[in-house]
Amino acid sequence: MTALYVEIHALHTLPPSNINRDDTGSPKSAMYGGVRRARVSSQAWKRAIRTHFNATIDPADRSYRTTHLVEKIAGYITDINPELNEKAGDYAKKALAALGLKTAKPKGGEEQDFEVTGYLVFMSAHQLRAIAENVVASIQDDGSLALDKKSLLALTKGKHSVDIALFGRMVADVPDMNLDASAQVAHALGVSRLDTEFDFFTAVDDAKAEQSDADKGAGMIGTVEFASTTFYRYATVNVTSLTQSLGEPEAAKAAVLQFVDSFVKSMPTGKQNTFANRTLPDGLVITLRTDQPASYVGAFEEPLTPLPGEALSTHAARTLVEYASSLSEAYGTTPEVTLTQGVGTVGETLSSLGAKHSLPDLLSTLDQELSHRLAIQG
Secondary structure: OOOOEEEEEEEEEEEEEOOOEOOOOOEOEEEEOOEEEEEEOHHHHHHHHHHHHHOOOOHHHOEEEEOOHHHHHHHHHHHHOHHHHHHHHHHHHHHHHHHOOOEEOOHHHOOOOOOEEOOOEEEEHHHHHHHHHHHHHOEOOOOOEOOOHHHHHHHHHOOOOHHHHHHOEOOOOOHHHOEOOOEEEOOEEEOEOOOOEEEEEEEOOHHHHOOOOOOOOOOEEEEEEEEEEEEEEEEEEEHHHHHHHHOOHHHHHHHHHHHHHHHHHOOOOOOHHHHOOOOOOOEEEEEEEOOOOOOOHHHHOOOEOOOOOOOHHHHHHHHHHHHHHHHHHHHOOOOOEEEEEEOHHHHHHHOOOOEEOOHHHHHHHHHHHHHHHOOOOO
């Protein structure tokens, strides 16, 4: 099958916010081009993407990244045969042990009915239910289990959820369960120098405020660090690999469309109640390639400085267009298809790379292009 990649390039401006903090509570950052930039980690935005599309799909098609596999499998065992309720937890534990996954009582004295794995394991609901069905079918007349590791492993490789196929799975104790990710998501990077600020706040003690003779001082004081910038966000999906992982071209196409939609609409949740920083990207460039992925982050190695009378996002859009055009000319790697979307001057500027669409029209056009290249019959 011919190599096929879908890439997403986004310019995304955030107002004062702190959506992804480091261990000191400061907005995450990184050095690039010799200058400190605002950064949102790949992991944070991938989590937001997963949360977004898990909220839009049938629960039966979702996945769980959890240590509570015993509880999940036991629940399915009970659904299949309610009479096994009392033994379901023990059966689930034995199934995981047969796979090679160790379980133990939760640390810290936490009272739970079920043991947990030593680390998070990514499994789809379909895979968990298939294991439960295998367990029920393996129960012998004396109540023991006749489990086969090879059969159980095969169940963990079928019916991958969209997010497992996109983001991959690594299981240290059972390498045969590993799956290479079909999507790569870059750390979002500010296009300009990072300048953080501090919000000094005070909180009033409501009960004390009602007392006429009480101390009128604040009940609490503190600071919250924040920043604002335009981010360059980038992701690429190996559609060929995704098709192999999901088993069907139609499923792979649907996964790509859902990934693009969730990439655009998702937002990490750090400090969101404090800053209400929900924004959508200023502009998108979606490309289809058959050679190799190519990020445009090099456009911002030299940090941008806001120009008088021009938004930083507009400056970033013009810089991205210039860089993308130069890259294609220098390496002869013009994408097979380029689609753009955006608002205001950012959208108009990016349209020089490819036809401008609304997001619904862009997804519809991308659907048609993928159907053609994956030879999906209408």
